[in-house]
Amino acid sequence: MKRLYANTHEWVIVEEGKDFVVGISDYAQIALGDIVFVNSPSLGDKVTQGESFGDVESVKAVSDLISPVSGKVVAVNDALLNAPELLNSDPLNTWIMKVSGSVNEAELLDEATYLALDKDH
Amino acid sequence: MSKLIFERSVKNRRGITLPEFDCPEVILDHEYARSSSPRLAQVAEVDVVRHYMELSRYAFGVDNGFYPLGSCTMKYNPKLNETTAALEGFNSIHPTQDPSTVKGAMSLLSNLSTSLCEITGMDGFTLQPSAGAHGEFTGLLLIHAYHSDRKDLKRTKVIVPDSAHGTNPASANMAGYTIINVPSNELGGVDVEALKGVLSDEVAALMLTNPNTLGLFDPNIEEIAALVHKAGGLLYYDGANLNAIMGEVRPGDMGFDVVHLNLHKTFSTPHGGGGPGSGPVGVKKHLMPYLPKGTIIDEHFVENEKTIGRVRSYYGNFLVNVRAYTYILSLGSNGLKEASEMAVLNANYMMSQLKEAFTVAYPGPCMHEFVLSLQDLKDKTGISAKDICKGLLDYKVHPPTMYFPLIVHEALMIEPTETESKETMDEFIKILLELKDKAYSDPDYLKNAPYTTPIKRVDDVLAARHPILKAEM
Numbered sequence: 226m227k228r229l230y231a232n233t234h235e236w237v238i239v240e241e242g243k244d245f246v247v248g249i250s251d252y253a254q255i256a257l258g259d260i261v262f263v264n265s266p267s268l269g270d271k272v273t274q275g276e277s278f279g280d281v282e283s284v285k286a287v288s289d290l291i292s293p294v295s296g297k298v299v300a301v302n303d304a305l306l307n308a309p310e311l312l313n314s315d316p317l318n319t320w321i322m323k324v325s326g327s328v329n330e331a332e333l334l335d336e337a338t339y340l341a342l343d344k345d346h
Numbered sequence: 347m348s349k350l351i352f353e354r355s356v357k358n359r360r361g362i363t364l365p366e367f368d369c370p371e372v373i374l375d376h377e378y379a380r381s382s383s384p385r386l387a388q389v390a391e392v393d394v395v396r397h398y399m400e401l402s403r404y405a406f407g408v409d410n411g412f413y414p415l416g417s418c419t420m421k422y423n424p425k426l427n428e429t430t431a432a433l434e435g436f437n438s439i440h441p442t443q444d445p446s447t448v449k450g451a452m453s454l455l456s457n458l459s460t461s462l463c464e465i466t467g468m469d470g471f472t473l474q475p476s477a478g479a480h481g482e483f484t485g486l487l488l489i490h491a492y493h494s495d496r497k498d499l500k501r502t503k504v505i506v507p508d509s510a511h512g513t514n515p516a517s518a519n520m521a522g523y524t525i526i527n528v529p530s531n532e533l534g535g536v537d538v539e540a541l542k543g544v545l546s547d548e549v550a551a552l553m554l555t556n557p558n559t560l561g562l563f564d565p566n567i568e569e570i571a572a573l574v575h576k577a578g579g580l581l582y583y584d585g586a587n588l589n590a591i592m593g594e595v596r597p598g599d600m601g602f603d604v605v606h607l608n609l610h611k612t613f614s615t616p617h618g619g620g621g622p623g624s625g626p627v628g629v630k631k632h633l634m635p636y637l638p639k640g641t642i643i644d645e646h647f648v649e650n651e652k653t654i655g656r657v658r659s660y661y662g663n664f665l666v667n668v669r670a671y672t673y674i675l676s677l678g679s680n681g682l683k684e685a686s687e688m689a690v691l692n693a694n695y696m697m698s699q700l701k702e703a704f705t706v707a708y709p710g711p712c713m714h715e716f717v718l719s720l721q722d723l724k725d726k727t728g729i730s731a732k733d734i735c736k737g738l739l740d741y742k743v744h745p746p747t748m749y750f751p752l753i754v755h756e757a758l759m760i761e762p763t764e765t766e767s768k769e770t771m772d773e774f775i776k777i778l779l780e781l782k783d784k785a786y787s788d789p790d791y792l793k794n795a796p797y798t799t800p801i802k803r804v805d806d807v808l809a810a811r812h813p814i815l816k817a818e819m
């Protein structure tokens with residue numbers, strides 16, 4: 226299993242033979258501030274790598290969530306409906322959606338590269 | 347905090363006494379008759395007056411003090427506007443009157459349209475839209491009608507820069523378009539190379555604010571316009587920031603096809619909750635056939651076969667248009683130009699006085715507003731842009747726009763407008779510097795500010811996550 230990042234601050238766990246698991250980075254939740262609503266996709270929705278699959282609303286702003294993978298949404302984290310703050314308290318263990326499909330890894334960053342980028346922000 | 351009007355209610359207390367009922371009674375069909383009385387507050391006239399007077403004292407407007415809310419142009423509303431809007435010939439007429447009996451009103455609307463054409467460099471205006479976002483939506487419907495009429499049906503996308511007002515993508519989405527974001531370049535303008543990458547025969551329009559939400563004039567505007575037009579798209583001008591350029595440069599001359607204006611920003615009509623607003627839309631000749639029904643040109647209603655239809659009842663917020671026309675006439679063309687120049691001068695003065703103490707997001711001369719980043723202050727003291735804004739409330743100043751545009755961290759967006767004196771701006775600058783010192787000396791004090799307002803620090807996270815939207819009675 227490996228965790229890759231998009232430069233738009235979403236992460237995806239890529240594991241051979243398994244669905245992709247998608248969430249947002251620690252940097253993203255810090256930049257957003259207190260998250261008050263997550264507009265998740267619906268089961269069966271099609272998502273495209275590099276395009277919006279939903280949005281997160283914090284007390285500061287509403288921001289698009291950009292999908293790091295392409296395919297069909299096979300699971301949505303319902304817990305976020307009543308507890309969006311999970312994305313603040315534990316971003317790396319709080320997934321937003323699971324996707325069955327494909328990924329162009331060339332467009333993503335590995336963890337070390339992303340975290341180095343994070344320091345420059 | 348004050349009680350609700352319903353909490354002041356006492357059974358059978360009345361504000362007025364009606365004479366005894368002496369008309370024949372008509373029983374309404376049960377389909378139309380309500381089964382129970384409406385739950386209205388039962389109060390005397392004096393209770394109503396005192397209640398709303400008390401609430402009005404909690405409100406803060408530009409008549410109370412400095413209101414440097416960036417991107418909103420909260421300029422002072424001259425009271426002369428109220429005098430003309432109260433003239434009987436304007437405020438005692440009805441929109442269904444025969445047009446021949448309201449020629450003065452028709453003439454005013456026609457003259458206002460002509461003035462707005464002259465100011466913006468467009469060919470025709472509709473005064474119907476009620477506010478800015480309504481104007482955007484109307485403008486996008488016009489763009490859609492234009493492409494559809496040409497059977498150019500592939501155009502389903504609208505481009506907006508990442509510094510845009512949130513209403514731009516929202517209006518485009520409402521109008522059925524898919525949004526494409528283009529990033530800003532390092533100078534805060536549109537990244538022209540990125541724009542080239544997203545232009546195609548599927549793009550209906552590019553929506554742009556110029557000067558943009560960073561308070562910067564995009565010097566590449568002519569190249570941008572040429573690129574969009576070459577790809578077959580149209581250019582939409584968000585007029586929110588027109589206050590910087592009146593009499594200097596015109597959107598029509600920059601290559602824009604559609605503009606909306608906010609009369610409640612640039613043309614000194616009441617704003618926000620004190621509205622209603624007015625968001626006229628101007629177009630170039632090739633879009634005039636699609637203007638809404640009820641559009642007046644040369645004092646006559648235009649009959650457009652290809653009209654997009656009405657976008658609201660009657661002719662827009664008429665008395666707001668009377669106020670805006672009063673403003674235009676009382677300033678004249680030289681006065682409007684001077685207003686813009688003073689607005690830009692004031693913003694640059696404030697920026698120059700604050701640039702040592704705070705970080706200016708995009709250095710260099712600004713237009714009518716500028717953006718500070720308080721990220722450095724937050725890193726060093728833990729005090730955020732929001733804490734500084736809360737601190738300002740105790741000085742009886744309305745805070746600037748915060749956390750916008752989104753591309754600047756811990757943003758404070760300041761727009762003094764032309765009506766503010768040097769003394770007023772100096773006072774605000776002094777307060778901001780004091781608050782900065784306080785952030786270092788006593789951060790906890792600022793974290794709990796404000797202390798003197800009717801409602802103290804609001805828990806906005808709790809309010810957003812678990813809003814209580816209904817009072818239990």
